[in-house]
Amino acid sequence: MSIAAATRTLKVRIKRYDPELDQPPRWEEYDIEADPLDRVLDVIQNVKWLHDDSLGLRRSCAHGVCGSDAMRINGVNALACKILVKNVRGDTLTVEPILGLPVIKDLIVDMKPFFDHYKAVMPYLVNDDPPPTTERIQTPEERARFDDTTKCILCACCTTACPPFWGDQKYVGPAAIVNAHRFIFDSRDRGAAERLDILNDAEGVWRCRTVFNCTSACPRDIKVTQAIQEVKRALLTGSVHTDDALHILES
Ligand code: SF4
Numbered sequence: 187m188s189i190a191a192a193t194r195t196l197k198v199r200i201k202r203y204d205p206e207l208d209q210p211p212r213w214e215e216y217d218i219e220a221d222p223l224d225r226v227l228d229v230i231q232n233v234k235w236l237h238d239d240s241l242g243l244r245r246s247c248a249h250g251v252c253g254s255d256a257m258r259i260n261g262v263n264a265l266a267c268k269i270l271v272k273n274v275r276g277d278t279l280t281v282e283p284i285l286g287l288p289v290i291k292d293l294i295v296d297m298k299p300f301f302d303h304y305k306a307v308m309p310y311l312v313n314d315d316p317p318p319t320t321e322r323i324q325t326p327e328e329r330a331r332f333d334d335t336t337k338c339i340l341c342a343c344c345t346t347a348c349p350p351f352w353g354d355q356k357y358v359g360p361a362a363i364v365n366a367h368r369f370i371f372d373s374r375d376r377g378a379a380e381r382l383d384i385l386n387d388a389e390g391v392w393r394c395r396t397v398f399n400c401t402s403a404c405p406r407d408i409k410v411t412q413a414i415q416e417v418k419r420a421l422l423t424g425s426v427h428t429d430d431a432l433h434i435l436e437s
């Protein structure tokens with residue numbers, strides 16, 4: 187016989203904003219019965235389904251893969267589908283949209299500025315060399331060099347946890363640099379010099395103040411700050427190191 191874990195009542199505070207009704211945004215509170223193993227996403231969906239279906243939120247996979255339910259939960263950026271109720275301290279759950287992007291409605295932000303920065307760093311393989319008869323071969327060590335930054339799901343938790351980004355939304359932001367890193371250090375890629383040139387700008391990597399908020403916020407445990415530091419180092423040295431090779435960048 188299994189013993190069900192005791193449910194608890196959470197006071198859920200949600201920042202609400204309907205551009206046609208709310209100037210400025212307002213806070214709404216709901217008492218929600220929650221199981222310790224419920225996720226914060228379940229709690230918020232219960233608010234929508236049982237209390238107020240006008241609540242706006244974005245989510246898709248509910249399993250930490252799509253990155254669409256990034257929000258600020260008790261002051262910390264996270265994916266609502268990855269935080270369990272048992273890990274919420276106290277009896278109040280405060281939920282607001284991620285910071286630094288325009289709010290469309292309630293917890294839904296306009297991701298276009300975020301994806302504009304992402305697209306600006308050429309987040310794709312550049313290689314016009316004649317294609318080999320088989321694959322473009324890469325050693326396990328060369329593949330490992332950029333493994334960490336392949337894990338990004340573009341949730342924006344890092345960029346919207348970054349104080350320099352809050353102060354200046356022209357800053358390309360941690361997520362874009364992570365995705366530039368993924369290709370800059372790929373031995374098959376030929377676009378590193380161009381990407382580094384884009385990032386060698388006051389609104390590029392040099393806006394980073396090494397606050398580490400990005401690394402703390404990343405739900406994929408990517409070493410975001412380290413990736414940014416490696417891009418800075420590549421710019422300062424003019425080279426991209428791998429474990430077994432040194433590629434001197436074209437000037
Ligand atoms: S680096 Fe991490 S926090 Fe930033 S967008 Fe990618 S997965 Fe999200």
Ligand code: FES
Binds near residue numbers: 252253265266267
């Ligand atoms: S809903 Fe897809 S990551 Fe949370």
